[in-house]
Amino acid sequence: MKGSTTGGDAADGPRGELNPITFRRRLMRWYRDNARALPWRDTSDPYGIWVSEIMLQQTRVAAVIEYYTEFMRRFPTLVSLALAPEADVLAAWSGLGYYRRARMLHKAAQFIMTERRGQLPSSSLELRTLPGIGEYTAAAIASIAFGESVAVVDGNVERVILRLTGRANDATAAARRFVREQAQALVPHAPVTLKPYSQSGEGSPPSGNPAGDHNQAMMELGATVCLPHAPRCSECPVHSLCCTRGEHPTPTRTPQRSQPAACLLDLRKRGPATEVLLECRPGDAAVMPAMYELPKLPQEAVEGLEPALRLRHAITNTNYYVQVYSPRRLVRSGSGSHLSVDKPSTVSAHALRSVLPTETQNLHWTRTTRLASLPLTGLTRKILQRLKVMKNTRITLAE
């Protein structure tokens, strides 16, 4: 970097090198005034910051907030997470997606308890060795929780750096190295603390942790201003330092496909309890292993039948157009709904159940009161909530 620190823009023009001091000052002033209040920004607990960073992988902030709050209520400490059965952890994750994250988080917590006396590693290098923690997450935890001066590079930071510098995004290793080096050059240097970084107590960011605040500000800028398609350059605090002013091609993505699907919603009464038929996915399934879902019906078996519910559900690059078939009717009465077991609709339970694929097994009649504590797939949770079979709440049962 050039030595000019006079503060004038002339030396920091779009075609020149980024002056880290000017850049940081403008970024942080903007962040101080524009940082969103998020639950994980109220804590200096490395465990809480870790949980938030895992949840935020490839997942929108808006989707994480509720899950984070409930997860931290359910598993407030690293010990409580390590001691919990995996099914409980998955149940708390149900609907958030990428369930491998939850399994690896759980595994890592157990590893830390048995091999590290409950101490989360405090350096990005050591954090990197834990399952589920890659380059980005290691840098995020190390800087935000422990003050290490290491740059985080997520999709937002990459886009911000590429636009600032005008470097082409050719998806090569050289481009990634360039972005990482540029990002690192902008991070404020601060002594690496080995203890968790304690917040000033106000709760609202910035917290007074130079590297952690800077990294969060970079991501915040990318997430709220330097948007992928319609960047709001007029609101950008470093607009005058930017080489491209937002003109930057965005990479193409793999096209989506559409596919029909059908599943069975079968309910029965057992005394005062209502039970629903669930199938447990194989433990070695490629997706969502050992999680519970409604039994799938072959498309041919439901020709001409009227579904109880239609909805769309996206899994990775496939849009599933799902039809739910119920042999029994849900009758709305007053405030809620109840099950009418003696009024089969167009088709009997036996008829529908008999067309389940032969490989279907692991069927379980499950009390609806237990649903919230089971690792349901997101689609199943959505259907059961939509049809009022389970409450639309994330509160899990007490012990």
Add this chain to the structure above:
DNA sequence: TAACCGTGGCC
């Protein structure tokens, strides 16, 4: 390196 893993919301 590239494919794969889940989801809810927005337009």
Add this chain to the structure above:
DNA sequence: TGGCCAAGGTT
């Protein structure tokens, strides 16, 4: 309805 995602990691 269909397209496009959003704070990555693993294999």
